[in-house]
Amino acid sequence: MLEKLLETVKEFDTICIYRHVNPDGDANGSQFGLKTYLENQFPEKTFYALGKENVKTFFPQCYHGDIDFSKALAIVCDTANRERIDGEGVFDCAKIIKIDHHPIVDNFGDINIVNEKACATCEVLGTLLMENNEKLTQECATYLYCGLLTDSQKFGIRSVTPNTFKLAGYLASFGVDIPLVNERMFASDLNSFRYETYLRAHVEFIHDSIAYVIADCKDYEQFGLTFEKAKEKVFIMNSVEEFQMYCLFTQQSDGTYSGSLRSKNAKINDIAANYHGGGHNLACGVRGLTRVSIQSLLNDLYQRLKEAE
Secondary structure, three states: OHHHHHHHHOOOOEEEEEEEOOOOHHHHHHHHHHHHHHHHHOOOOEEEEOOOOOOOOOOOOOOOOOOOHHHEEEEEEOOOOHHHEEOOOHHHOOEEEEEEOOOOOOOOOOEEEEOOOOOOHHHHHHHHHHHOOOOOOHHHHHHHHHHHHHHOOOOOOOOOOHHHHHHHHHHHOOOOOHHHHHHHHHOOOHHHHHHHHHHHHOOEEEOOOEEEEEEOHHHHHOOOOOHHHHHHHHHHHOOOOOOOEEEEEEEOOOOOEEEEEEEOOOOOHHHHHOOOOEEOOOEEEEEEEOHHHHHHHHHHHHHHHHHHO
């Protein structure tokens, strides 16, 4: 598949690389890891990373100028369905390549490079490079390692395999500063720490098996946090043995809520799809919710949990 990817890139002078909205480490890592790799392969071509500004300054900022999309190739990373693509012009491009690891719900690409068993899109990309014995720059390897580390939750989820660790070793061999990556991707500042403490104090429960927090704008703004930083805090509930599911609903400036949903065993991505979202079987995002639809969603999650018992 790497050869097919490179042969397609050769057909275009302009290549636009996208990721999903509200990007995480894997979305950013795959986008900029691929961009860096391709720029080294094709220095005569123009590559654009598209999307809103990044929260984590570890990654470069995206391009916001004019592009003639009609003559461009679009490559969409880490995005299961077209509604979650971040950036304009993707469907105005002459051809689309999708590179992903989410369950297949929308084959919107002319070429689809998808491995649902991989723990990260950076694992999909990195494995293609590793299997072809590609020599990477430190920058490229670092971006891919960021995505591998974060989407695997520090190599701690079920989809981590021996290949994941083999790839981590391959990427590290190109000079990845592993302590620095851990610090940049997981370190928390004092305001975030205080907000995380606030969230823990406001967790609500459904029969002690589902935990959730609903956070309004004023709740995180009082700690100096933006929506983008506040919505990442779902992990504050992940280490409680009794919680079979846990959710964080964070209000956006338009008054609606974005939700991060997690489940230990019961599949939930089909439920998320009914609420303007989707993702992995056990880790999903939803958006455009009201407090009424949040309660409906929580009820659906509880019913799924009962069915799984």
